[in-house]
Amino acid sequence: MRFQHSAAVRAAFPDLVAGVVVAAGITTDLAVASRVEAFTDRARARLATGPEAGFPEIQAWRRAFAATGLKPTQYRCAAEALLRRLRLDGELPRVHPLVDLCNAISVAYAVPVAVLDTDRISGDLTVRHARGDEEYVTFAGGVEHPEPGEVTFADAAGRAHARRWTNRQSGWSAVRAQTSRVLIVAEGLHATAGADVARLVDTLRTELAAIGATPGAHAVLTGAAPAFDVPEEAPAGRPDPEAGRPDSGQAVSPGARWR
Template sequence: MRFRHADAIWSDHPRLAAGALHATGVGPVADVGPRVAEYTARARARLAGASEGRFPEVLAWRRVFASMGLKPTQYRCASESLLRRLRKEGTLPRIHPVVDLCNAVSVAYAVPVAVLDADRVTGPLLEVRHARGDEEYTTFGGATEHPAPGEVTYADSAGRAHARRWTNRQSGHSAVGEHTRRILVVAEAVHDGGADTVAEMLDTIARDLTAHWGTTPATALLTASTREFALGDEPPSGARTP
């Protein structure tokens, strides 16, 4: 399976910096608590100086949402929502070790991170693109929605949408669960210096996955000139490994 952003996304959002990671052999049992605590402590320290709405990483995503005709404080990118919850409640929800780890990295860097069960995505292509309006999106409650035409979504080859409003909300269909063994992780930044941030995030997540699950993830930075990432059992050509 291949993952990419459509040409129109790169054209509309030239500041986009994206990274993808593929790992196999992950499971629901791992003690990621110390690492989650470390990353959330970094986020809390930053929140002590300013609310998440003032972070450059979040402000950049708010501008993107506004450019798509969305009210930024109604539809927040995933990292802003997590930071807001952390500020108000002092903690993040515990869902699954892989998700908990990636959520903690997301708040530490204030950048959205998507974690998908790769076996729940229909290939050969998963593309971040503008919706046609006939794609099917499954909520975490099991309801079916259809992204509005023009809305940015993660769409697979079967016409299933794995996100609403780009980095706002993931699908329940491809959510990581106890039976997940293969994951696709995507980090997307639109702030100045985002490429360096995403590269560091990928390395961080890859090291933690290796430490806790013994897997060797393949990672790649996606740019306007290198737009595609191939998922496979072995690291694809051109991919980086930690």
């Protein structure tokens, strides 16, 4: 599988920097509580200085959403949605150990972080403008089609793994109890995204190893190096494409719209 952003997305957003990490050994028994709290405390400390809307990382995503025709206060990137929830509720939701950890790292860096089950992706995965015929599965099991021109994560089978870029992830490839291997994607558009996303990738790899998962191949993608080849794995018992749909109760409901 190759992960990349299309040339059109790169041209429209030349400052885009993406970090990617492959991780295996994912289970529901990963012990993350203390680590989640530490990263969440970092976000709380930053929120104490002012609301998330003023963060440069969030402002950059608001500008990007506006540029694609979306109202930024109606459709928020996942990092903003999580930070807003943390500010209002004081806590982040708990849904799955890996998701919880990535949510906490996301708010600590104010950068959207997506976690996708690699066994649920067909062929290459490209962040591109939708044609409008892609199939997006909601967490309730319903099917939607992205609007033509909407930025989505699309695989070779025409399945959309996101709506409105970093706003809402598909239930189809979300982490579930059976997930064992994932592709983690973090994306930044702000002025210091290059350094910040690189640090976030290092943080992810360190934290994954510390909780007993296995961090694998990783990269920081830019316009000069836009693609990442996910190493092949021969999983035992690859899932039936029609089994485990979100309406079967197997998919983990996301803490924010993105995960």
